Amino acid sequence: MLHRLVVRPELGAALGALLVFGFFSTITGQFLSPLGAATWLDDSATLGIVAVAVALLMIGGEFDLSAGVMTASTALVTSLLAVRLGWNVWAALLVSLLLALAVGALNGWLVMRTGLPSFIVTLGSFLALQGLNLGVTRAVTGTVQVSGMRATDGYTSAGSLFASTMDLGGTVFPTSIVWWLGVTAVASVVLVRTRLGNWIFAVGGSAPSARQVGVPVQRTKILLFMTTSAAAWLVGSINLLRYTTVQANQGVGLEFQYIIAAVIGGCLMTGGFGSAAGAAIGALIFGMARQGIVFARWNSDWFMLFLGLMLISAVLVNNTFRRRAERARR
Incomplete structure (x- = not known):
C-alpha cells in the first residue's frame, strides 16, 4: 500500500495541502471558522475548475495560455447578447459555449x-481575445464593462444553477464548490477508467509512439483544448451570474495560476504524468494560502514568495515521484 501511494502523482500535493492547512489553522483562528472555510474553498473552486482541465491538457503534452482570458471572453459574449440584444440568458450561454469550443478546437487544430x-x-489566441474583449466592449458600451445581468430574461433560473448558494449550519457556501468537485470527479474517472484517459497519457508520453499503436493523436489533443475552453466558459458563467457584471480585462494572468496549480498537483511540464485530483489539490493550496495570508493580516506580497517556493518544490517532488513510478512499472 505504501509503495502504491508513493508513485501517485498527487501525493506531494496532498502532503503540501496538509502542511498549509495546519500552518494557517495554527496562526489564525479565522481560517478554521465556517465563514473562513467557505471563503478559501470558493477561491479554490473557481481556480480549480479550469486547473483540472489544464492538467488533462498538460498530461497530454500541451499548454493553453488563453484559458484565463477565455473566462472573460465567454462572459462578455453572454452578457452582450443578454443585456444589449435582449436574448434569453440560456440562449446566450449556449452561444458563448459554442464560441469557447470553437476557439479550443481552432487552437488544437493549429497546433497539430x-x-x-x-x-x-x-x-x-490570448492576445487576440484580449484585444477583442477590450475593443468590442468599448465599441458597444463605451466602457470596458458590461453590467445589468440581473434584469435579463432567464437570469433567475440560470443563476440558480451556476451562482446559487447553500446554507450549511448557518454558513453560506457557493455552488462553485459543487461544480469544482463534480468536474474533478468526472475528470478523474475519465483519466483513469476510460480509453480516452489511456490516450491522454499516451499522446503526452510520446505522440509518435501513440500514433503507431493506433491512438488518434490529433483528435485527442483537439478534444483536450476544447475541454480547457469549456472549463473557462463554466468559470466565466459562474462569475458573471454571481456578480452580474464583467470587466473586459478580467482573467488576464489566471492562465499561469492554472498551470502552476496543475504543476503543484503533480503534472509534469513535459507531459505524460499527472492527475486531475492533484490539480484540484493544487488549487486548494492556492486558495488556502491566498486567503490564509489575508486572515493572518500579512502583506499580500508574501503570497508571490509562497507561490514561487511552492512551484519550485513541486517540480522537484514531481520529478522524484515520476522516477519512482517508472521504476515501479519496470
Whole structure:
C-alpha cells in the first residue's frame, strides 16, 4: 500500500495541502471558522475548475495560455447578447459555449496542423481575445464593462444553477464548490477508467509512439483544448451570474495560476504524468494560502514568495515521484 501511494502523482500535493492547512489553522483562528472555510474553498473552486482541465491538457503534452482570458471572453459574449440584444440568458450561454469550443478546437487544430508549440499558438489566441474583449466592449458600451445581468430574461433560473448558494449550519457556501468537485470527479474517472484517459497519457508520453499503436493523436489533443475552453466558459458563467457584471480585462494572468496549480498537483511540464485530483489539490493550496495570508493580516506580497517556493518544490517532488513510478512499472 505504501509503495502504491508513493508513485501517485498527487501525493506531494496532498502532503503540501496538509502542511498549509495546519500552518494557517495554527496562526489564525479565522481560517478554521465556517465563514473562513467557505471563503478559501470558493477561491479554490473557481481556480480549480479550469486547473483540472489544464492538467488533462498538460498530461497530454500541451499548454493553453488563453484559458484565463477565455473566462472573460465567454462572459462578455453572454452578457452582450443578454443585456444589449435582449436574448434569453440560456440562449446566450449556449452561444458563448459554442464560441469557447470553437476557439479550443481552432487552437488544437493549429497546433497539430502547423507543428508549432502550443505555447506560441495559445499565446496568439490570448492576445487576440484580449484585444477583442477590450475593443468590442468599448465599441458597444463605451466602457470596458458590461453590467445589468440581473434584469435579463432567464437570469433567475440560470443563476440558480451556476451562482446559487447553500446554507450549511448557518454558513453560506457557493455552488462553485459543487461544480469544482463534480468536474474533478468526472475528470478523474475519465483519466483513469476510460480509453480516452489511456490516450491522454499516451499522446503526452510520446505522440509518435501513440500514433503507431493506433491512438488518434490529433483528435485527442483537439478534444483536450476544447475541454480547457469549456472549463473557462463554466468559470466565466459562474462569475458573471454571481456578480452580474464583467470587466473586459478580467482573467488576464489566471492562465499561469492554472498551470502552476496543475504543476503543484503533480503534472509534469513535459507531459505524460499527472492527475486531475492533484490539480484540484493544487488549487486548494492556492486558495488556502491566498486567503490564509489575508486572515493572518500579512502583506499580500508574501503570497508571490509562497507561490514561487511552492512551484519550485513541486517540480522537484514531481520529478522524484515520476522516477519512482517508472521504476515501479519496470
